[in-house]
Amino acid sequence: xxxxxxxxxxxxxxxPFNKEETFELAKKLEVxxxxxxxxxxxxxxLRSLVINRPELTFDYIHLFDQEPFDEx
Numbered sequence: 001x002x003x004x005x006x007x008x009x010x011x012x013x014x015x016p017f018n019k020e021e022t023f024e025l026a027k028k029l030e031v032x033x034x035x036x037x038x039x040x041x042x043x044x045x046l047r048s049l050v051i052n053r054p055e056l057t058f059d060y061i062h063l064f065d066q067e068p069f070d071e072x
Contacts, residue, residue, distance in 0.1 A: 009048045019056060022049060026060035033063065 017025075029042045050057045 009045055011052070013045075014048060014052050017049060017053060017056060022046075022053075022056040022060070025049075026057075026063060029060075029063055 025042060025046055029039075029046055032039055032042065046057065046060065046063065050061065
């Protein structure tokens with residue numbers, strides 16, 4: 001999946017995600033968090049999946065702080 005800075009995260013971007021793509025995104029984000037090489041786009045994308053496609057992200061919720069975040 002390709003992302004650009006000018007592309008908003010919306011249903012069109014989230015709908016094609018499946019379990020395998022979500023796993024790859026979460027794995028990439030986990031490596032970035034551990035290596036301190038953080039990509040905010042990956043974080044925002046996974047957060048959007050948590051909100052809009054929770055069935056795909058249940059196993060990866062630990063990657064986020066336990067504080068609430070803005071859904072918009």
